[in-house]
Amino acid sequence: MSDTDDTAPTIAAPIVGPIVGPIGGPIGGPIATADYHTAGEPFRIVTGGVAAPGGATMLDRRAAAIAGLDHVRAFLINEPRGHADMYGCFVTPADDDGAAFGLVFFHKDGFSTACGHGTIAAVTWALESGLVAAAAPVTHLAVDVPSGRLAVEADVDADGRVGEVRFTNVASWVAATGIHVDVVGRWWNVDVSFGGAFYASVRAADGSLAVRAEDLDELTAVGRAIKRALDKHRAVRHPDDDRLSGCYGTIWWEDELPTPDQPEHVRQRNVTVFADGEVDRSPCGSGTSARLALLHHHGLLRTGELLRHEGIVGTAFNARVLSTVAGPEGRTAVITQVGGRAHRTGTHVFTLDPSDEIGLGFQLR
Numbered sequence: 484m485s486d487t488d489d490t491a492p493t494i495a496a497p498i499v500g501p502i503v504g505p506i507g508g509p510i511g512g513p514i515a516t517a518d519y520h521t522a523g524e525p526f527r528i529v530t531g532g533v534a535a536p537g538g539a540t541m542l543d544r545r546a547a548a549i550a551g552l553d554h555v556r557a558f559l560i561n562e563p564r565g566h567a568d569m570y571g572c573f574v575t576p577a578d579d580d581g582a583a584f585g586l587v588f589f590h591k592d593g594f595s596t597a598c599g600h601g602t603i604a605a606v607t608w609a610l611e612s613g614l615v616a617a618a619a620p621v622t623h624l625a626v627d628v629p630s631g632r633l634a635v636e637a638d639v640d641a642d643g644r645v646g647e648v649r650f651t652n653v654a655s656w657v658a659a660t661g662i663h664v665d666v667v668g669r670w671w672n673v674d675v676s677f678g679g680a681f682y683a684s685v686r687a688a689d690g691s692l693a694v695r696a697e698d699l700d701e702l703t704a705v706g707r708a709i710k711r712a713l714d715k716h717r718a719v720r721h722p723d724d725d726r727l728s729g730c731y732g733t734i735w736w737e738d739e740l741p742t743p744d745q746p747e748h749v750r751q752r753n754v755t756v757f758a759d760g761e762v763d764r765s766p767c768g769s770g771t772s773a774r775l776a777l778l779h780h781h782g783l784l785r786t787g788e789l790l791r792h793e794g795i796v797g798t799a800f801n802a803r804v805l806s807t808v809a810g811p812e813g814r815t816a817v818i819t820q821v822g823g824r825a826h827r828t829g830t831h832v833f834t835l836d837p838s839d840e841i842g843l844g845f846q847l848r
Contacts, residue, residue, distance in 0.1 A: 509554050509843065510835040516559065516571070517608050521600035521825040522798035524765035527559055527571035528608050530830075535575040541585050542726050544575050545594050545629045548587045554843060556589040561844025564833050567591050568761050572601055574614075575627075582625040582632055583615050591846060592758040596727050597630040597679025599768010599800075603648040604825040606635050610645050611827065617643055626650070630679035630727060630769075647801070649822035652769065653679055654808055655776040656816040659718035666708035673709060676780075678772030678819070680731035681719040682755070683709050687735045694737050694752045694795055699762065706733035706756030722811040732757025734770050739793060749784050754795040760848055765823065766794040771802045772819040779804050779817050786817075799823075 515531035533555055536547035548556070552573065560569045568591070575585035586605050588598040606626065610617040615624055619639045626633050631653035638646035658675040664683075665671075674684045690705060692698045713719055713730040721727035732755050739750035753774065755767035763770070771792045778784035786804045793799045802821040810816030835842070 510558055512834075514555065514559065514833045516831045516833065517612070518828045518831060519604035519608060519825045520764075520828055521604045521768075522765035522794055522800065522823050523796045524600045524763055524794075525569055525828070526601045526604035526825070527565070527569060527831075528605055529555075529559070529571065529573050530612075532832075533573065535573055536587055540578055541575070541587070541627045541629045542596075542724070544573075544585065545587050545596070546726070548573060548589070549594050553593075556594070557843045558835065559833065560589065560591050561846055563841070564831075564844060567846045567848050568764070570598065570601060572598070572605060574605070577625075577627045578632070582627045584609065585627040587629065590758050591761050595629075595680060595731065595758075597628060597653075597731075597769040599650065599652070599679070599771065599821050600763070600765045600823065600825075602626060602628065602633060602635070602650050602768065603823050606637055606648045606650075607645045607825040608827070610637055610639065617645065619643070628679070645825075647822045647824050649801075649820050650768070651805065652772040652819045652821065654810055654816035655679070655772040655819050656810040656814045657776050657780045660777075660780075662713070662716070662718060664709055664712050666712050667705055671705075671709060673713070674777055675713065675716075675718040675730070676773040676776045677721075678774075678776065679769040680727070680773075681721075681729065682770050682773040683713050683730055683733045684774065684777055685709065685733060685735055687737045692735065694735055694754050696795065699754070699795070702735050702754060703756050703760050703762055706735060707760045709733045710756070732763075732767075732770065734767065734774060736774065739791075748789045748791045749778070750791045750793065751778075752793040752795075762795075764794060764796050765798060766792040766800045768800065768821050768823070771800050771821045775802055775804050775819045776817050779807075780815075792821075 536544040538544040573587045609615040634651040637648045655678040660674045662673045736753040755763040800823040
């Protein structure tokens with residue numbers, strides 16, 4: 484693909500079959516999606532009915548989506564078609580011929596600059612649908628996202644089934660440690676790191692909390708408040724492109740003991756509260772890179788050592804620091820690799836009845 488090609492890649496599964504009910508309103512026609520989950524976190528891939536956002540770069544395409552496709556985002560994310568924890572993407576051309584395709588990510592409140600679980604799901608879909616030719620035992624490709632270009636490798640068995648997908652992320656670094664944030668009546672000790680987006684990391688035990696379903700309401704409320712408090716902080720200003728600035732989410736983390744079958748692995752458990760109170764069911768891909776930067780910075784994870792990063796529902800990503808590089812403003816940055824598995828949950832053709840009083844939908848939190 485050239486950098487002037489604003490048409491979406493050919494989709495292997497176009498809209499087919501009859502559409503029941505009238506079509507119209509602000510959407511104008513049926514929209515097809517392929518739905519996946521990565522380690523429990525949903526991901527909705529637009530496969531037909533919507534032209535890809537235009538632009539010469541992925542950040543330009545993200546801006547075009549913000550300006551012109553926010554109603555489509557709302558339509559696909561909101562109830563009754565989605566829910567407040569849904570995630571998705573538009574598939575776009577890559578920035579140049581060095582990548583297979585691009586991804587513009589969206590969630591309940593807007594368009595993110597990075598999404599690791601979404602990258603894993605989209606690559607799995609691309610291989611399963613035939614958009615990218617799958618070759619056993621490992622298929623190599625690159626994918627462009629708003630935060631940069633990602634090198635990806637996917638395990639493929641002899642029957643063409645896709646296994647673990649691993650992406651090498653953009654450089655990740657520690658922006659600040661030991662920030663004290665005053666929210667919900669107390670002070671919280673926060674570290675900030677970048678993994679394609681900026682994340683605030685907080686030890687759950689500091690608030691007498693644990694990464695478990697029973698504490699999720701409080702983790703969500705406090706995590707949301709910490710994100711808001713830091714969103715204009717100088718630590719979350721990107722030094723090169725302000726479109727990557729802002730605190731994307733709060734990562735609550737805790738240490739896990741090694742298991743007998745994996746005694747040498749570093750293990751942590753986390754839940755990421757991002758956007759405006761959205762909860763990541765997976766261990767969070769770009770957040771895992773942000774955690775790797777902190778663990779390496781504090782001397783708790785050596786280059787090449789495996790981190791088994793578990794999410795709140797018990798699923799896990801396998802992640803490691805591959806190397807260190809020069810980061811922005813004299814910092815040391817790390818190149819990370821994060822791997823996980825995605826599974827198809829269904830395909831959909833969504834329509835909007837112009838007489839539907841709910842319109843583009845609603846959200847309940």
